[in-house]
Amino acid sequence: MPQKNFTHINLQEDFYFGKLCSKDILSLHCVHLQVGLEGEYLGLDKVSLANSSLWSQGTSLPVNKSLIWYKATILAPEGNGPLALNLASMGKGQAWINGQSIGRYWSAYLSTSTGCTDNCDYRGTYNPFKCQKKCGQPAQILYHVPRTWVHPGENLIVLHEELGGDPSKISLLTRTGQDICSIVSEDDPPPTDSWKPNLDFMSRSPEVRLTCEQGWRIAAINFASFGTPEGNCGTFSPGNCHADMLTVVQKACIGQEGCSILISAATLGDPCPGVLKRFVVEALCSE
DSSP: OOEEEEEEEEOOSOOEEEOSSOGGGOOTTOOHHHHHHHHHHHTTTSGGGTTOTTEEOOSSOOOSOSSEEEEEEEEOOSSSOOEEEEOTTOOSEEEEETTEEEEEEOTTOBOOSSOOOSOOOOOSSOOTTTTOOSTTSBSOOEEEEOGGGOOSSEEEEEEEESSOOOGGGOEEEEEEEEEEEEEEETTSOOOGGGOOTTSOGGGSOOEEEEEOOTTOEEEEEEEEEEEOOBSOTTSOBOOSSEEEOHHHHHHHHTTOSEEEEEOOHHHHOOSSTTSOOEEEEEEEEEO
16 A cells, blocks of 8 residues: 655746737638648657747746647756656646657646545445545646656656646656555454465464555654554554554564564564454665
8 A cells, every 4th residue: 555755846937928919821710620730740849859949938928728839948856766747737638748748637627526525434235336435636747757757857748738827836856755554453464475385374464564666665663553553554553452553563673674573472462462462564665
C-alpha cells in the first residue's frame, strides 16, 4: 500500500503563445479551428522551432483560450525519481517535453459527482461502485514524463490546449520518497514462497514483509505496532492493545531494500493474551 511524497517545480514565467494565424492565412474569417491544425502542420512541438517567429510573447498570458499553443522552459528536479506534469489547471490537449509527446491529457474530464462515502468496505458481493473516492474531481491530473527525456538545465515544454486553461499553474513533480505499509494478522497464512510439499504450512508463522522499489532502501520506520492498531496507511495509531515494535523493525529493516519479521507472540511478547493481534508497519523508502 504505497503512498508517494512529491516535490514540485513551477514553470518559468516567460510563456509564449502561438499567433492566431500565420501570415498566409490571415483574414477576417480566420477561425480558431485553424490555429490548432496550422500549429500541428508547422510542427510547433519541435525543439527546432522553439525560437521561431511563429511564437509571440505578449504583455499578459492568454488563459482559458481554446485551440491555442503554449511553450515555456522548465528546470528538471534533481535526483533519479520519476517525473510527472501536474496539468490540473488545463482543460484538454496534448503536451510535449523536448519534442517528445507525453500523450494527450484531459484534466477537464471529471469523475461522477455522487456515490463517494467515508465508510469503505470491500467485503461482500462485488460491484464497481464500492469505495468510490474523489467524486467530482478530475479523473487524472498527473502525466508521466520519462527521466530520459529531460536533461540538466532548461527543458522545453509545449502544449496544445483545446478547451482552455491556465498554463502558469503547471508544475513538474518528482517523487522524493515512498511510504510503504504492511498489515499482517496472527492468523494469516505464511508467505506462499515458504510453502513446501508434504509439510503443514499452517505450522509456520506468518511474516510481516516490507519491500522498496529496486534501487530504493528503507530509510525510516514511521510506525510499528503489534496488537490492535487503528487507522490506515499514513494515519496509523496504537490501539487499546499495543506493543511498540519500532526498535525491532528498525534493527531488521533500516538500510535494506526489503526485510521480513516472523509474527509470533512467543518472540515478540504478548501485550494482550487471548486477543487476535496484528503486526502493522509503516516505513519510508528513499534513494
